[in-house]
Amino acid sequence: SYIKWEPVEAASFISGLSGNHFKEFPNGLGTLRQLDVLDLSKNKIQVVPAEVAELQAIEINLNQNQISTLSPEVSRAPRLKVLRLEENCLELSSIPISILTDSQVSLLSVEGNLFEVKMLRDLEGYDK
Secondary structure, three states, X not given: OOOOOOOOOOOOEOOOOOOOOOOOOOOOHXXXXXXXXXXXXXXXXXXXXXXXXXXXXXXXXXXXXOOOEEOHHHHHOOOOOEEEOOOOOOOHHHOOHHXXXXXXXXXXXXXXXXXXXXXXXXXXXXXX
């Protein structure tokens, strides 16, 4: 399906993006400066692109997609505190260390991927 919306400068939450069978991360969300929560759960997104660094969201929910690639640029998203990646297709090696060492992310949810969550605890920066 295809959703067209006019950018709304003051939108803090956009509804209707969950469960749409999106295969790609939607373009243009970086222009929404007041966006606090981005819920793209229950889609078919496979790649989180470098453009995610432009997002101003505090929380991004990407649960229940088909994500196997996560751009290291996600660590540059300036306000991102919560990143939900549960039930995707991520390998431990797909998690950029920069998310643990050089980002504002304080909650990284990765249960239900292709590795044991306890293995994440052994990575550099996990305890930060």
